[in-house]
Amino acid sequence: MSRTRKAAALAIMTALFPVAVPLAVHAAPRDTLTPAALAKACAGKDGWADPAPPAHIYGNTWYVGTCGISAILVTGDQGHILVDAGVAKAAPQVLANIRRAGFDPKAVRWIVATHEHFDHVGGLAALQRATGAKVAALPAQKAALASGRSSAEDPQYAGLDPIDPVRVDRVLKDREVVTLGRLALTAHATPVHAPGSTSWTWTSCAPKGGCRRIAYADSSSTISSDGYRFTDHPQRVAAIRKGLPVMAALPCDVLLTPHPSQSDMMERFAGKKPLADANACRAYAKASEGRLAERLGREKSGNTAK
Numbered sequence: 001m002s003r004t005r006k007a008a009a010l011a012i013m014t015a016l017f018p019v020a021v022p023l024a025v026h027a028a029p030r031d032t033l034t035p036a037a038l039a040k041a042c043a044g045k046d047g048w049a050d051p052a053p054p055a056h057i058y059g060n061t062w063y064v065g066t067c068g069i070s071a072i073l074v075t076g077d078q079g080h081i082l083v084d085a086g087v088a089k090a091a092p093q094v095l096a097n098i099r100r101a102g103f104d105p106k107a108v109r110w111i112v113a114t115h116e117h118f119d120h121v122g123g124l125a126a127l128q129r130a131t132g133a134k135v136a137a138l139p140a141q142k143a144a145l146a147s148g149r150s151s152a153e154d155p156q157y158a159g160l161d162p163i164d165p166v167r168v169d170r171v172l173k174d175r176e177v178v179t180l181g182r183l184a185l186t187a188h189a190t191p192v193h194a195p196g197s198t199s200w201t202w203t204s205c206a207p208k209g210g211c212r213r214i215a216y217a218d219s220s221s222t223i224s225s226d227g228y229r230f231t232d233h234p235q236r237v238a239a240i241r242k243g244l245p246v247m248a249a250l251p252c253d254v255l256l257t258p259h260p261s262q263s264d265m266m267e268r269f270a271g272k273k274p275l276a277d278a279n280a281c282r283a284y285a286k287a288s289e290g291r292l293a294e295r296l297g298r299e300k301s302g303n304t305a306k
Contacts, residue, residue, distance in 0.1 A: 027102030030056060035063070035269030042067035042266055048119050049089045054097040055269065058254060059204030060183075061214055064097035066090050069119055070258050070265070072216055073098060074202060078181030079109035082133065083200055083216055084120050084258060088164070091123030095130055108133045109180050112187070114218040114258045115194040116144035118161040125164035134169035136178050138189055141196025142168045151195050155224035155236065188250060190243040192288065193219035197243065201251050215252035215281050219262060220244065220288035222295055230292075231299045240292060244285045252281035 038055035045052075050067035057063055057072075065071035065086055071094050072083040080103060086094055098105045108131040113121050124145065128135060137145055144150045145166040150157055172178070174189040188199040197218040205211040222230065222240055230237050253276050257263040263284060268275045277283075 028053075028100050030102065033101060035275070036271060038063060039266045039270035042260075046261060048087045049093070051093055052097075054101040056101070057204075057256070057269075058209070058212055058214070058275075059206045061202075061204045061254075062101050062103075064094050064101060066093060068259065068261075070216075070256060070260055071097075072256060073101065073103065073108075074183055074185065074204070075103060076181045076183040078183075079107045081110045081112065081178065081180055081183055081185055082108050082127065082131075083112050083185070084114055085111065085124040085127050086122065087119050088122040088126065091126040091130070094123065094127060105131045110178055111135050112178060112185065112200065113137065113141065113145070113198065114200070114216065115197040116141050116150050117156065117194060118163050120258050121145060121166070122161070122163050125166045128166060135166055136170040136172050136187075137168050138172050138174065138187060138196055138198050140191070141198060142171050144196055153233075153236065154194050155222070155228045155230065155233075156194070158225035158228070188246055190218050190220075190246050191239040192243040192247065193221055193223075195239070199247060199250060212253040212276060213251040214254050214256065215250040216256045216258075217247050217250060217252075217263075217281055217284060219258050220247060220284060221262070222288065222292045229299050230296060237292075237296070244289055244292075247288075248282045248285035250281045253278055255280035255284060257284075 033054050033056050035055045038053055042052050046068040048068045052067045055063040060075045062073040064073045069086045070084060071086050074081045095105050111133045145168055148162045148165040150160050172187045176187055178185045185200050185202045190199045191197050199218045200216040202214050203211050204214050255263050260266050264273055267273050
């Protein structure tokens with residue numbers, strides 16, 4: 001192949017599969033940052049602040065969280081979008097993982113979140129300060145982030161720690177898209193776990209594997225603080241029943257979740273189960289429907305349980 005044709009081919013590949021320029025001084029060899037290596041490092045560990053190495057999941061999608069809490073980096077040639085921040089203690093680890101993966105934290109332009117609980121957004125304010133990124137959120141989530149407190153309507157309200165208040169730069173509508181160059185992440189209101197719960201979808205492409213639809217579905221568990229009864233809050237139950245079908249219908253070749261354990265992420269990263277499964281989001285939502293029915297049944301019979 002001539003030099004001209006090689007240059008043209010490279011230009012086409014760059015357009016189809018843009019990657020951000022790495023920081024070689026901080027980056028680990030990328031062939032060592034595999035999902036399998038992440039799963040091995042986290043074997044027997046699921047603490048919210050347990051350190052984990054970054055991992056290249058697929059295309060421009062990276063895991064930069066801890067063993068017990070996901071944080072997902074979607075990279076592009078005009079900057080990056082971070083989804084979730086983890087607990088406050090984990091913020092330095094997330095920044096270190098971004099660098100270790102070969103990316104500049106200052107190139108994170110947007111940070112978004114799945115839901116407003118401290119285990120997923122406790123480090124958001126610190127990460128916003130460190131990166132200079134803007135934050136986008138749906139209205140219910142925005143109110144909690146800006147105040148530092150979850151809504152009193154949240155079933156877990158009594159047991160939630162406050163967070164450092166976050167400056168929210170953009171209020172989103174359901175199914176609105178956060179764009180950055182070629183990156184496009186869609187926000188889906190899925191108020192199952194919390195009033196501001198948001199699931200995120202995007203497409204990641206790899207030169208040899210084609211394109212896959214990534215669904216970062218929010219937590220689907222319907223748990224609560226002691227003494228809370230869902231049957232006393234029909235509006236909350238209605239919101240859950242509205243959100244679960246949305247989760248089930250997400251464009252979903254690869255399912256990711258805020259807690260890796262919610263969707264056997266580490267097992268899938270280790271190769272024990274398929275990473276991609278077009279039925280994963282439907283199965284995820286269906287299991288949650290069953291758990292909600294069981295919870296409502298227990299409450300109806302007079303039992304109290306979390």
